[in-house]
Amino acid sequence: MTKKDQFIMGIETSCDETAVSIVKNGREIVVNVVASQIESHKRFGGVVPEIASRHHVEQITIILEEALKQAAMPIGDLDAIAVTEGPGLVGALLIGVNCAKALAFANGLPLVSVHHIAGHIYANRLVKEMEFPLIALVVSGGHTELVYMKEHGHFEVIGETRDDAAGEAYDKVARTLGMPYPGGPHIDRLAHEGSPAIDLPRAWLEPGSYDFSFSGLKSAVINTVHNAEQRNEIIAPETLAASFQASVIDVLVTKTARAAREYGVKQVVLAGGVAANKGLRSALTAVFEELPDTELIIPPLSLCTDNAAMIAAAGSIFFEKGQRADMTLNGNPGLEITIHN
Amino acid sequence: MKILSIDTSNYVLGIGLLDDNVVMGEYISNLKKNHSVRVMPAIQSLMEECSVAPGDLTKIVVAKGPGSYTGVRIGVTIAKTLAWTLNIPIAGVSSLEVLAASAGRYFDGFISPLFDARRGQIYTGLYQFKDGSIRKVIEDQLVMASDWALRLNEMQADVLFAGNDLGIHQQAITEALGARAKFTGPTGNNPRPGELAVLGSQREAEPVHEFVPNYIRLAEAEAKWIEAQNKK
Ligand SMILES: [Zn+2]
Numbered sequence: 001m002t003k004k005d006q007f008i009m010g011i012e013t014s015c016d017e018t019a020v021s022i023v024k025n026g027r028e029i030v031v032n033v034v035a036s037q038i039e040s041h042k043r044f045g046g047v048v049p050e051i052a053s054r055h056h057v058e059q060i061t062i063i064l065e066e067a068l069k070q071a072a073m074p075i076g077d078l079d080a081i082a083v084t085e086g087p088g089l090v091g092a093l094l095i096g097v098n099c100a101k102a103l104a105f106a107n108g109l110p111l112v113s114v115h116h117i118a119g120h121i122y123a124n125r126l127v128k129e130m131e132f133p134l135i136a137l138v139v140s141g142g143h144t145e146l147v148y149m150k151e152h153g154h155f156e157v158i159g160e161t162r163d164d165a166a167g168e169a170y171d172k173v174a175r176t177l178g179m180p181y182p183g184g185p186h187i188d189r190l191a192h193e194g195s196p197a198i199d200l201p202r203a204w205l206e207p208g209s210y211d212f213s214f215s216g217l218k219s220a221v222i223n224t225v226h227n228a229e230q231r232n233e234i235i236a237p238e239t240l241a242a243s244f245q246a247s248v249i250d251v252l253v254t255k256t257a258r259a260a261r262e263y264g265v266k267q268v269v270l271a272g273g274v275a276a277n278k279g280l281r282s283a284l285t286a287v288f289e290e291l292p293d294t295e296l297i298i299p300p301l302s303l304c305t306d307n308a309a310m311i312a313a314a315g316s317i318f319f320e321k322g323q324r325a326d327m328t329l330n331g332n333p334g335l336e337i338t339i340h341n
Numbered sequence: 342m343k344i345l346s347i348d349t350s351n352y353v354l355g356i357g358l359l360d361d362n363v364v365m366g367e368y369i370s371n372l373k374k375n376h377s378v379r380v381m382p383a384i385q386s387l388m389e390e391c392s393v394a395p396g397d398l399t400k401i402v403v404a405k406g407p408g409s410y411t412g413v414r415i416g417v418t419i420a421k422t423l424a425w426t427l428n429i430p431i432a433g434v435s436s437l438e439v440l441a442a443s444a445g446r447y448f449d450g451f452i453s454p455l456f457d458a459r460r461g462q463i464y465t466g467l468y469q470f471k472d473g474s475i476r477k478v479i480e481d482q483l484v485m486a487s488d489w490a491l492r493l494n495e496m497q498a499d500v501l502f503a504g505n506d507l508g509i510h511q512q513a514i515t516e517a518l519g520a521r522a523k524f525t526g527p528t529g530n531n532p533r534p535g536e537l538a539v540l541g542s543q544r545e546a547e548p549v550h551e552f553v554p555n556y557i558r559l560a561e562a563e564a565k566w567i568e569a570q571n572k573k
Contacts, residue, residue: 043566050410050560054553057414061425062550075426091411094377095418101381102422106395327381 006079008319009067009103010312013096014088014116015141016047018059020067021308022078026316027125031071032302032309035059038182045181046171053091060099075107082315085113085325086335087142093331101327112315113325115337116306117143118155120271122314123303131266131295137256139280140272141167141182144212144252146259152317153340158259159210166248167274169214173221173244177237187241188277194238196246198224203251210255217247249283257287260294269297275304343393344400345384345423346538349376349416350408350436351456352505356383357534358391359542364535366391371505371531376415384419398429402541404532405433406555407464407481408456413554421552430546434537435555437481441468443536444503444529451478451498453489454532457506461485464557467493467500475540483557486510490517499523505530 005024012019016037022030037055041047068075083100086093097113104111120143121136135158136147144166146159164172167184174183177190200220203213221244228235260268268288274280281298288296303310321340343365348355354376356368368383388394403420406413413436424431440454448470455465463486467479486509493500494517502514503525514522559567 044562048560048562051562053410053414054556054560057418057421058553060418061421064422064425065550091414094411094415098377098380098415098418099422102419103426105381105385106423106426108395327385328378330375330378 006316007073007077008112008312008316009078009081010114010308010310010315011081011083011096011100012119012306012308012311013056013060013092014084014086015092015306016041016052016055017306018056018063019306019308020063021312022067022071022073023126023309023312023316026313027129029126029309030073031067032307033063033067033070034307035063042181045175047089049089049091052089053095056092056095060095064099075103078109080110080112080315080319082112082114082311082319084116084119084311085329086116086332088116088331088333090331090333093333097329097331101329105327110319111325111329112319112323113329114311114314114318115335117145117147117271117337118314119310121147121149121155121269122317123271123299123307123310124269124297125313126303126309127299128297130269133263133265134267134269135256135259135263135265136269136271137252138271139166139252139274141165141171143272144214146210146256147337148259148263153321155337155339157337159212159255161212161214163213163215164218166212166214166252169218169248170274172218176222176225177240184274184277187245188279190238190241191245191279194236194240194242196243197239198235198243200224200243200247202247210259212251212255214248217244245279249280252280253283253287256284257291260291265294267295267297270299271304273305275299276301342399342542343397344402344538344542345388345398346402346534346541347380347384347416347420348404348436348439348532348534348537349380350404350406350413353531354379354383355532355534355537356380356387357538358387358393359535359538364538365393367533367535369531369534376412380415380419395423395427398423398427400429400542400546401431402538402544403431403433404436404439404537406436407483407557408436410556413556417552417554421549425549431549431552432541432544432546433552433555434540434544435466435481436532437464437466438468438475438477439532439537439540440503442475442540443531443533444525445501446470446536448501450523451493451496451500453493453500453502455502455504455506455510457509458483461487463489463506463510465489481555481557487513487517490514494518497521501525503529
């Protein structure tokens with residue numbers, strides 16, 4: 001007997017993207033609709049939580065309808081609804097969570113809650129089947145983590161940032177250089193036009209640690225700019241961007257490669273919005289060419305930034321493991337990643 | 342005809358079921374507790390109790406604000422999602438209007454429902470029943486309680502004030518209106534979900550995708566941004 005196909009709907013509203021997706025058998029995107037609010041938040045120089053929540057309410061049923069229309073699938077054909085429980089902006093999370101609960105209730109469907117970072121990691125399964133053990137490097141505006149997975153649904157954070165996330169450091173440095181929000185892509189582009197001539201610090205922390213720290217680097221960049229200004233010198237922004245990016249990438253790539261060796265993993269997967277960074281992609285690719293026993297997976301840009309296909313992909317695994325959320329599910333802005341057995 | 346009504350705009354959590362002209366069930370609590378955790382379980386248990394399945398519903402009515410931004414959004418999100426997925430109409434009713442109707446359906450005079458909005462401000466409006474139906478006399482607004490009381494005093498008529506936040510503003514109101522100010526007691530201070538369903542049953546449906554809360558106020562960041570633009 002052939003196994004029936006499984007269809008999971010993912011709903012993601014943890015920050016400034018209203019997203020709905022349907023994923024088949026945990027690996028195949030049927031539809032992936034993302035409405036970004038970035039244009040609305042640009043004028044404020046960052047995401048304003050209250051405004052993000054207001055946009056989610058305006059968008060949510062429109063995006064749901066668009067997803068079902070593109071999929072040409074009645075909602076009754078779904079096996080479950082998966083939704084981001086956290087972490088994220090609480091007011092924004094609440095829209096997705098309450099929408100998902102209402103949908104599950106009205107259609108008699110099971111509900112599965114998903115950790116946002118588990119989602120980012122599972123974006124990789126939409127590219128290639130996961131092989132364990134693996135290490136995930138998660139880099140985004142809110143996260144910089146190394147996560148060890150010995151099997152599906154098992155997440156062990158082996159390193160995390162002690163202050164700023166990598167994406168946060170990018171945005172702050174971009175602001176110092178007078179660039180518009182969001183700064184990451186601007187720095188990345190500028191860095192490719194310059195060379196890393198300025199020696200900026202790299203926070204390795206204590207020997208053996210897989211933790212990160214970027215606030216010292218951010219301060220060093222700001223100081224470099226201020227000192228130059230006082231001496232009436234001009235530092236080319238390309239040089240500064242290239243030097244900053246070189247420092248961030250050096251730490252990320254070195255620690256990831258060390259973790260891959262120490263844990264003897266079969267795969268290293270990249271996850272999170274900063275995974276769109278070209279410098280990071282090419283540096284990781286270069287390092288893992290030297291480690292042929294470890295396969296490096298880098299998802300396409302559209303799956304690195306927030307989307308709901310990744311939530312459905314992670315939800316598919318949790319659903320198979322029998323995890324169910326009930327009608328009391330809440331948005332949890334500080335949710336810790338847990339192990340699903 | 343089976344109407345589900347939802348009000349999560351303030352501390353009161355209200356769920357109602359109206360079957361034609363009969364209020365089948367109401368759930369009301371007035372607690373400083375998280376709505377997000379409690380609304381769907383309340384809907385689920387009330388519908389089960391009344392043996393109403395989701396597919397039996399013919400209309401969703403929601404209190405669309407003003408009130409707590411997050412609270413209103415929870416109710417509106419659930420209402421929009423239910424209406425959309427069940428393919429039934431959605432209607433919104435002012436959260437203040439529900440309170441006015443709950444407290445003063447048989448009061449001969451003006452009704453001023455109010456929610457505290459901090460720093461001496463209130464969300465309020467002025468309503469009146471005529472021939473059994475409610476009409477809006479003054480639009481819902483955010484106003485200083487003292488200014489509102491002076492404005493109502495000029496009307497030289499009895500005004501019934503209603504709401505769980507009366508205690509905060511009662512003195513300012515009494516000073517301005519004297520004996521013409523009437524106040525509800527504990528049972529009149531909670532907006533009734535049954536009343537919400539009745540009001541909504543007579544309202545025309547709104548397009549579900551365009552349905553949004555009535556916050557009354559712009560988000561703070563947006564108001565500041567507009568102010569900065571005007572200065573340029
Ligand atoms: Zn993310």
